[in-house]
Amino acid sequence: MLFFIIGKKISYSLSPVIYKFLLERSNCIYKKISSKKKFFFIKIILFFKNSKYINITIPYKEKIFKICNFSSKDSNFSKSCNLLIKKNNSLFSYNTDGIGFYKTIKKIKYYDEVIIFGAGGVVKGIIKYIKKKIFIINRTEKKLIIINKIKKTNIYKKKKLFKKFIINSIPNKYFYFFLKKKKIKIKKSFIYNLSYKNFSFKSSLDGLNMLYEQAKENIKIIKYEKKRKKIIQKINKIS
Structure with a gap:
């Protein structure tokens, strides 16, 4: 599974270490990408050609939320996003800061x-x-x-x-x-x-x-989405 985290100053991020530990059996490849404000949306588009899951960190959490098609309850409450998922050409915003905290x-x-x-x-x-x-x-x-x-x-x-x-x-x-x-x-x-x-x-x-608990919640969301997709595919084959 290919995973990205994007932010302005991202070199300090320990997310790759945590996700690789939690997903060690899944052959997870986790990359961190720094982006200036003017290139942010361009990089998001490029990332989604290779992956469906992107972690968002400062200062882009509120910025990306504004363009999402759907959002979870916590994401809508905070008007910010730390997990972005692409599903059927739509952007889904999640925020696990609160539950991780x-x-x-x-x-x-x-x-x-x-x-x-x-x-x-x-x-x-x-x-x-x-x-x-x-x-x-x-x-x-x-x-x-x-x-x-x-x-x-x-x-x-x-x-x-x-x-x-x-x-x-x-x-x-x-x-x-x-x-x-x-x-x-x-x-x-x-x-x-x-x-x-x-x-x-x-x-x-x-x-x-908090980062560790937040990562666990993000992985739960991703695993649920993968399971949901498989079920839908099976139903479509039967019908």
């Missing part, structure tokens, strides 16, 4: 409030699965307005983060810079860093856990 936090001690740093595409995917009160810390208000159209959130303005569940969706260096600039102190909080690199805080989790 949820499966990694089920056993985590949950706090009364959730503080999220950043308001990008991945945040849109996970907020559906957060049942507590959500506060967002972001550099600009434009993305906060978009997030609030999806689900009600609040702006966090306090200087202390005490006994909070903190989710970081921005690069680590900007996270530390923001804490220093705003003089925000973190105490007795659990930090979920959605990037690959973990923080030095005692209670923390990195994004590799």
Whole structure:
């Protein structure tokens, strides 16, 4: 099976390693492709000549969603796509960010409030699965307005983060810079860093856990589609 992942800066991606591990018996060939904005759609068209499955990563999750013919519930909720499948000349959009995130936090001690740093595409995917009160810390208000159209959130303005569940969706260096600039102190909080690199805080989790669970969900979708196609072919032969 030939699989692609496409994004702007993709060299850091660990998706090929995870997918090859999960699909080791399927002879999976997984390629990562960097693309500038002006070449993005051209590359998507070229990829679909060889494969039916493409992973989408930043900054193109929202961009590709807009041209899809059909979308899953989670993809429609977040208005973003991380798995693109071509079926019968139609584009189907899926988003497994939320379910991948949820499966990694089920056993985590949950706090009364959730503080999220950043308001990008991945945040849109996970907020559906957060049942507590959500506060967002972001550099600009434009993305906060978009997030609030999806689900009600609040702006966090306090200087202390005490006994909070903190989710970081921005690069680590900007996270530390923001804490220093705003003089925000973190105490007795659990930090979920959605990037690959973990923080030095005692209670923390990195994004590799979410990426692994997300990949498993994507594979479930692909296997279901393959099975569905075989069943339809058998029915057509009988009829």
